[in-house]
Amino acid sequence: MNILLIYPQFPETFWSFSYALRFIGKKAAFPPLGLLTVAALLPAAWSLRLVDVNVDDLTDQDLAWADMAFLSAMAVQRKSTAAIITRCHGKGLTIVAGGPLFTAESDAFRQVDHLVLDEAEVTLPAFIEDKENGCPKKIYRADGYPDIHQTPIPLWRLIRMNRYASLNIQYSRGCPFDCDFCNITSLFGSRPRTKTPSQVLAELDAIYQTGWRGNIFFVDDNFIGNKGSLKKQLLPALIEWRKDKKGCVFFTESSINLADDPELMSLMVDAGFDSVFIGIESPDESSLAECRKVHNKNRNMLLDVKKIHRSGMQVMGGFIVGFDSDTPSIFQRQIDFIQQSGIVTAMVGMLQAPPGTRLFDRLVGERRVCADFSGDNVDGRTNIIPVMGLDLLIDGYRAIMRQIYSPRKYYQRVRSILKDLKVPAATVPIDWQRFLAFFRACLRLGVLGKERFQYWYLLIWTLARRPRMLPLAVTLSIYGYHYRRICELHIF
Template identity: 30%
Template structure:
């Protein structure tokens, strides 16, 4: 059996080479994980394609095509699925978007996988071989990350990425932020791999540097402490995702440092306390951000601080204020996005109830387009303000001012910042407001062909 697993490209990669440089890309873990789950008794030829770095040949001679889908890539995924299905090839769709809104994906596939696929994907493959594949497979309530096969990271085109040493110890998050897809797709109970499995996976890979893609590696404080303790003997350096609550746990922070942590992505989200309460992330306190940054830098941990614009508390001055904040506080790698009400989330339901959604063209749900009517600014003010914040933070002044405070290695700091400077300078080319004609905050204006197409979905 010939199996093709692919990840479709989103707007970032519409142009050849994409908007991101290689220094900002790490190898995806999803497709190699799915590959590891193919039952050993099924004879197969496997091909993996990440359309962010490779083209998808629509004449590929597959028997079964599996596509992982996030909301921003859904239209492209549906397009690819249609091309293969027109040739009589069966297509399976899964991933976050399918889990959030399965009924949206169902018409575009022969089968869909809702939830995590560790149990359902092997079951689907056995059913396919037997000629009995069902239209939908749903994650079982007793799902566990224990006793899973080791992922073969050599399946990814490693030369196309900065690193393929990508790992996970946990999935999920205990928090219920209004805009986050995680609690609405998978619930708020985190899943955990046995720590000995995580350690053995890293050891077997030979990694000296690792990236943990856990959405909140400190979601369970006891588990995090035990994980950090177990990482210490490996003598690796690692980067991952956390929350600001790490600053309130000095013992855990020290363990984090001793385990080799050299960089964390933390969702700061806003410099407005009111805006944070609005999206159920009130445990963040902007007044304490400078102290958090100082604590991390004093321990050799660089910070990627992420912010969203377009909260109902935001006014047109939020962009300049936020950009200046990240420069003056010395955030090593700031990142900005437009808050997006992804389908299935509480924010989506609220925006829909308030009549504020402007389009259901999922390709625009990418964090850099406005898909709802803002409360205190126009659509164009929000899109243009977001881009202005990127340009200001990654101006030469912004890069060099933040460099004075960084604890990252000079080469790493410059590579990442120059990569994001390239991104910031090309936003106008890669993202346009063409789909939205008109900028009146009180009116959607004519939504043009794209929005009409999206509304029809």
């Protein structure tokens, strides 16, 4: 049995980092971890081939080789997914699909032969057994959430790692919080399930043995969902693992209450974490109450961000405008918070309602869902009718993006975070492409770019004040170039 695993293309978004990747000679930010894990769950006798359309072309020869095509996708990949399904269907291939997009919108993909939904550890073995017995069903759903202690190591041999800027790994699934607009708990539950430290170390060993020394993203939706397990088991194990290793810097996602635990922050830094994405959403208490972001309420989030920065981890922040309780003042308040916090990577989006969330169900009942969920929170679109009115929301959103990603405002935040951050304990070795990235940045940003004055001022300032932070200053400058290009494409 020849199995072709296909990962659809990401559009150009903030998270694609497409313009930034060109500076370091990479094709995509991350490989398809879900498909690589699914591949490891398939029978050893089956022949496997993986095509990530973000880094390689899907050829007619690939399709002719295959007996079945396995697809996994997120909502933001919908357009590419539909095109791939049509192409596979035209070639007479049996199509098997799973992942967040198909789990949330299974009725929208009638050309798919078999929908293996929810978590593959539960539903994929049932499909394989039925397939080998000649009686596969249309849809496979899980009754509960699997124990991920038996989840296998992803099949890294199926990809060319040097095409990617970062690799990824998963420690836990599920989140103890239940935000109104988030579909994580509907997909993975509210009780975080974790892998054992030995599992995580085995996956890291598999990555390290390939020669990888770059960034590794822990893709957990809330890495600190089980603080006790982290502090007593995983982080001490990671600290020990790093003792004879070079490179392999980690970053992840967490909730803002990370700032409440100095011991946890210190352990994460010692374990090699240098960045964390946090859903801040709004500085407005009414908006936080509305979306049930209770853990962000009644706290000084500006101070919390500073605490995390000073621990040695950069905060990347998610922000939302368009809550029912938002007034026109929210746009300037978001700008002020972002500038004062020093959060360089500020992902601001208009509120959207993903299928499977309480927000979606409520707004469907109010007849306020007016379009498909795009899955891209920074594309200047929303799928709901906002209380404040769509025109006012769009104008306010554009005003935020124009300001925070103007060269002057952006480079101010870069200097702010460089002042606060500790020198990182773990660093990625400078390879040839990253060495060349400095000269590419000097040409593109320092000579050809509109931000040339801000760029050179930052480099001089960094050399004078924080010389060991120069690589980060250049990296953040390149990110800013990417963000501005995306804003020009979708928003301005």
